[in-house]
Amino acid sequence: MFPSRFDLIVAETISDAVQAKADAGEGGRFLAGGQSLIPMMKMRVAFPEKLIDINRISGMDAIERSNGHLHVGALVRHADVAASDAAFGAIVAAAPWVADPLVRNRGTMCGSVAHCDPEGDWNSVLLATGADVVARGPGGERPIPIGEFVDGAFTSSLAEDELVVGLRIPVPAGRSGGAYLKLERKIGDYATVAVASHLELDDSGAIAAAGLAMTSVNPINTKVVDAEALMVGQQPSAELFAEAAELAAAAAEPRDDVRGTAAWKRQVVRTYTKRGLAAAAQQAEGS
């Protein structure tokens, strides 16, 4: 299989890429790792007229901490995230579960986020950790909170002439921990169910901030805001996490499909929420 014909524009700078996208309009697509886009083009589900390759732009391949944030450049591959000392909590936990090792060597975290696959792993992690997507357009750069970035399945709120140049994930100031528990039929499959957890503790050991988000149990990745609100200010405990798990199970509306029944998936949400939060709390207490 091969894609339909397109013009390839190899951008050397961010502004060239943004200009090329503005010129191309709807028929233009950016190409980073290509691990979702190229298969879609081969299946002729996507057929851009102009493909703007950003892989040769320098300065976008760093994952590093500065000014209280973890910055992930647009060309940081999943494998780079997995190997990074700068990453933390749920991000470190999720990286090895994205796709398979070969795809992780090529696919980028930002590309995956921008793709807005409703069953993608990263957007749950970003919802749990409260990240921003950094977009660059002709008028400059703007951070977009992940909750506003995702507009729906395979749809983002990016303007036509904006490029995702990075992610900005707040690094917790105090003790923190995170987890990403993913059930999949085989390596490289979509999640049957996955749960991202993120906890920050204050000096007394109470939960200062909580993040909880789910993959593959709703039409898009879902932040369980009532469970998060419930946990803030409380001491971590099995009872508290069981209560949060009930709220998560109630917020999940999975479907019966080849991966399992809705009732069973909801039970997995419950179990993974309890386990994930317990792991996050344990990591935070030891940090």
Added chain:
Amino acid sequence: MEITVTINESDHAGDVEPRTLLVDHIRRTVGLTGTHIGCDTTSCGACTVLMDGRPVKSCTVLAAQADGAEVTTVEGLKTADGLHPIQSAFTDDHGLQCGFCTPGMMLVGASLIAENPDPSDDEVRWAISGNLCRCTGYMNIVKAIRTAAARTAAAASESNGS
């Protein structure tokens, strides 16, 4: 568009359509057919090559994206002394049945050993988790990769005189 890809240490210049996939370029234009096309949907890993040292699925990379890159295919594994340790280990440990997944398995194995000289069974299984063997001959693939690691380490310690 004009591209030059270094494949197994030789430069291959050519004019490709932008939509040409790296695997097709390697097989059809350059004529190296050791890199296989299995699923053609980024699932099976039969088309695995090393691109700048990292194993990737060449059915999911444009040839144009490999312009200026160093690519190693299964044909590039052999050394001046003969077979690469991974190749002789696959032969000795019966690491293949039909052989279709073998080029990908060997490249992933060689890349793993370069990073981790003494991988455990679990580490090998994790490393090859993007490569499918539909003969389900995984036991001997894992064994062969570990044998290759052990032989590579033994050869290294011998040449160090220790």
